[in-house]
Amino acid sequence: MSVGPIGGAGGIDRVMQLRQQILERNEALARASSAPAAAPAAPAAGAKPASFADSLNDALKNVNDGQNQASRLSDAYERGETVDIAKVMLARQQASVGFEATLQVRNKLLSAYKDIMSMPV
Secondary structure (H helix, E strand, C coil): CCCCCCCCHHHHHHHHHHHHHHHHHHHHHHHHHCCCCCCCCCCCCCCCCCCHHHHHHHHHHHHHHHHHHHHHHHHHHHCCCCCCHHHHHHHHHHHHHHHHHHHHHHHHHHHHHHHHHCCCC
């Protein structure tokens, strides 16, 4: 049995075609399995705007969802499922940036709280 060399231009083109086919199938499966995302509801006229606590809670949920998504993609990649490594790395970076931003907001809030508590009355 003879295996041809991969090193030529034809071999690289073939590998890239196979990679593209895998990515297209993966995207088609992802579109088929995911439900369409619901658009955020606009507040009704005269409705009270969201409180700071609600906004903070929503932001924390979004960061948590990002971390969970990155974890799921990493696990799927480690199991050998057809997940693009670029998608996995992007999800991990997004989760990392979201977490770092959350830590910075927390630090600023704690600093502001300490400043307010140290003010003379």
